[in-house]
Amino acid sequence: xxxxxxxxxxxxxxxxxxxxxxxxxxxxxxxxxxxxxxxxxxxxxxxxxxxxxxxxxxxxxxxxxxxxxxxxxxxxxxxxxxxxxxxxxxxxxxxxxxxxxxxxxxxxxxxxxxxxxxxxxxxxxxxxxxxxxxxxxxxxxxxxxxxxxxxxxxxxxxxxxxxxxxxxxxxxxxxxxxxxxxxxxxxxxxxxxxxxxxxxxxxxxxxxxxxxxxxxxxxxxxxxxxxxxxxxxxxxxxxxxxxxxxxxxxxxxxxxxxxxxxxxxxxxxxxxxxxxxxxxxxxxxxxxxxxxxxxxxxxxxxxxxxxxxxxxxxxxxxxxxxxxxxxxxxxxxxxxxxxxxxxxxxxxxxxxxxxxxxxxxxxxxxxxxxxxxx
Numbered sequence: 295x296x297x298x299x300x301x302x303x304x305x306x307x308x309x310x311x312x313x314x315x316x317x318x319x320x321x322x323x324x325x326x327x328x329x330x331x332x333x334x335x336x337x338x339x340x341x342x343x344x345x346x347x348x349x350x351x352x353x354x355x356x357x358x359x360x361x362x363x364x365x366x367x368x369x370x371x372x373x374x375x376x377x378x379x380x381x382x383x384x385x386x387x388x389x390x391x392x393x394x395x396x397x398x399x400x401x402x403x404x405x406x407x408x409x410x411x412x413x414x415x416x417x418x419x420x421x422x423x424x425x426x427x428x429x430x431x432x433x434x435x436x437x438x439x440x441x442x443x444x445x446x447x448x449x450x451x452x453x454x455x456x457x458x459x460x461x462x463x464x465x466x467x468x469x470x471x472x473x474x475x476x477x478x479x480x481x482x483x484x485x486x487x488x489x490x491x492x493x494x495x496x497x498x499x500x501x502x503x504x505x506x507x508x509x510x511x512x513x514x515x516x517x518x519x520x521x522x523x524x525x526x527x528x529x530x531x532x533x534x535x536x537x538x539x540x541x542x543x544x545x546x547x548x549x550x551x552x553x554x555x556x557x558x559x560x561x562x563x564x565x566x567x568x569x570x571x572x573x574x575x576x577x578x579x580x581x582x583x584x585x586x587x588x589x590x591x592x593x594x595x596x597x598x599x600x601x602x603x604x605x606x607x608x609x610x611x612x613x614x615x616x617x618x619x620x621x622x623x624x625x626x627x628x629x630x631x632x633x634x635x636x637x638x639x640x641x642x643x644x645x646x647x648x649x650x651x652x653x654x655x656x657x658x659x660x661x662x663x664x665x666x667x668x
Contacts, residue, residue, distance in 0.1 A: 312382075322581050329489075394412075400420055401418075401420045407446045417437075432498035440493075443486070501563070509525050
């Protein structure tokens with residue numbers, strides 16, 4: 295492993311030995327909703343053949359030529375420290391073919407894994423300049439996780455199919471159907487980002503570095519002004535705060551996004567890092583790639599449904615609590631809905647002297663949703 299480097303005041307740590315996961319299947323780290331979709335797609339007979347047939351309709355060759363001609367390809371002679379990280383990430387996750395990686399001049403911190411035939415990884419100069427070595431290692435692992443899962447393949451083709459469907463939106467009720475497809479795809483995209491965050495943690499094996507990277511994506515290179523615990527408290531406040539109106543605004547804010555909000559990503563990653571599933575992987579107990587063909591679609595969908603049900607049941611969000619109560623057969627739901635839109639944060643009775651929200655007071659979420667990050 296390479297030694298850490300000190301530059302631009304960024305944190306540097308000595309190289310250290312990391313656990314490796316020979317033959318690991320991406321199912322080991324995928325979010326249940328992401329995993330169920332991928333298992334089902336992999337089971338479709340001839341799906342890969344369709345991908346190849348459609349590849350000529352996608353601008354993949356153009357993208358490859360664009361990055362080759364107007365970006366810097368990572369190698370042992372260019373951005374050698376990134377090349378070491380990339381090879382290390384592929385070694386840890388046992389990805390035999392190392393994807394090409396490019397650094398693109400763009401001040402906006404971002405990274406992506408794209409391509410249909412063979413995935414390529416692109417990181418922007420804004421991201422390279424923002425993150426220290428251990429934070430960047432987690433990002434590279436995140437993108438390698440996308441490659442191992444096949445997200446680049448499925449994302450590219452499904453985005454293409456969605457674009458194609460938009461052209462026939464003149465069909466009666468076509469817009470409603472298209473919006474349903476787009477909404478479902480974006481929900482999967484967001485869950486696939488949580489999967490890739492987990493892959494990044496398996497590669498970096500440093501939760502604090504993963505947290506720092508997410509904080510920097512949210513707040514810039516001001517670590518001395520930020521605190522991991524306080525950042526995670528924001529996620530807690532975001533989930534539990536407000537009333538039913540805020541719950542609706544949260545849904546509207548997240549619908550157009552391909553990435554979950556950064557604080558939510560941090561909280562989800564911390565929760566997974568402390569889970570039994572993560573510990574079992576670190577102990578060497580995980581599904582193998584050669585077992586993927588035997589994965590059950592029914593079991594995967596059941597795990598996905600259970601995960602969503604668990605999220606609703608444990609959520610502190612007012613709307614999710616209401617949904618959970620409806621499922622549990624709670625009484626006086628009409629009254630609770632009325633109180634919910636009046637500003638309640640708990641199912642108890644209204645406290646004496648409490649009045650309605652002052653006219654003109656701002657609602658949480660009135661600001662425009664932030665732009666998606668890396």
